[in-house]
Amino acid sequence: MVGVGRAKRSAARRPTVRRRETEGADVTETAVLCVDADERERERTTAALSAVEGLVPTPCGSVEVAVRLLASEPFDCLVTDYALPDGTGLDVVAAAREVRPDIGCVLFTDTPFADIDTGETPHAVVDHLTRESEADYEYLPRLVQHVATARTHASYPLPSNESERVAALAAYDLDGLTAIDSFDRLTALASRQFEVSFAFVGLVDAHEERFLACYGAEWDALSREDTICTYAILEDDVTVVEDVADDPRFAANEVLSSRGIRSYAGATLETPAGEPVGMFCVLDDEPRSYTEDERESLRLFAAEAAEQLELRRRLSATGGCT
Secondary structure (H helix, E strand, O other): OOOEOOOOOOOEOOOOOOEEEEOOEEEEOEEEEEEOOOHHHHHHHHHHHHOOOOEEEEEEOOHHHHHHHHHHOOOOEEEEOOEEOOEEHHHHHHHHHHHOOOOEEEEEEOOOHHHOOHHHOOOOOEEEEEOOOHHHHHHHHHHHHHHHHEOOOOOOOOOOOHHHHHHHHOOOOHHHHOOOHHHHHHHHHHHHHHOOOEEEEEEEOOOEEEEEEEEOOOOOEEEHHHOOHHHHOOOOOOEEEOOHHHOOOOOOOHHHHHOOOOEEEEEEEEOOOOOEEEEEEEEEOOOOOOOHHHHHHHHHHHHHHHHHHHHHHHHHHOOOOO
């Protein structure tokens, strides 16, 4: 996919809640980081945003300062020029998405679209607004309000607690977990029990799903936009897709079709605090359904995998083993 362009957004999420009273009414403030090396352009952009009630811009002029601000303050939206003295605006986008994966990002620049290296952000959608006339500055606040209230500015839906979920996942040693034989045994057992071609344990990180064990295939990781688990972690119970080719969310997904995935069933891996960090899944190369008994069995497999994850985390934290 192209990393920079006009994004389509389907649902809504709330910006960070910071309220102030204006003539007796509450106003939700939207924090915007504005990055531009040209002081005059930076002031002009900041002024355009400040003119709209509720938008609170913070200006800076480099990637380095932007990264520092992103680490210390909660922003709802990023507006950045492309050409910066110590990198590009897409470097800032990458840093922003590490801190807040669903942050809205706008590339407000006079750099021609053809000159922008979209390969810098292959898995993120960034709005591009050409900075040519006063009309562009007048339109910018409306665009910022739109992307700041979009549920997701990535090319896939995000849980409402995405930041907390990713922070919870960070407590686990992902590299060490890939060597745990018990996950291989669980996936092999699940494949036989459900009579399916594939079974895996996957952890859903900020931008990709990493497979700790995968029976029937050698998959290391997939971009979140290409995985069914990206949608499954939004659900409270077992997710079943009886025919992937018949589901509008996945029918055009070339990654799934190239791997022969026609049916999917997955149960959530949860931390003791209830954060969904991954999935235990069984897949087949033919459409199929799952009975309630089979779904309950899948829940048990997921619970066992989650217990193994937590056990390894505790052992690692106390210096036992990994």
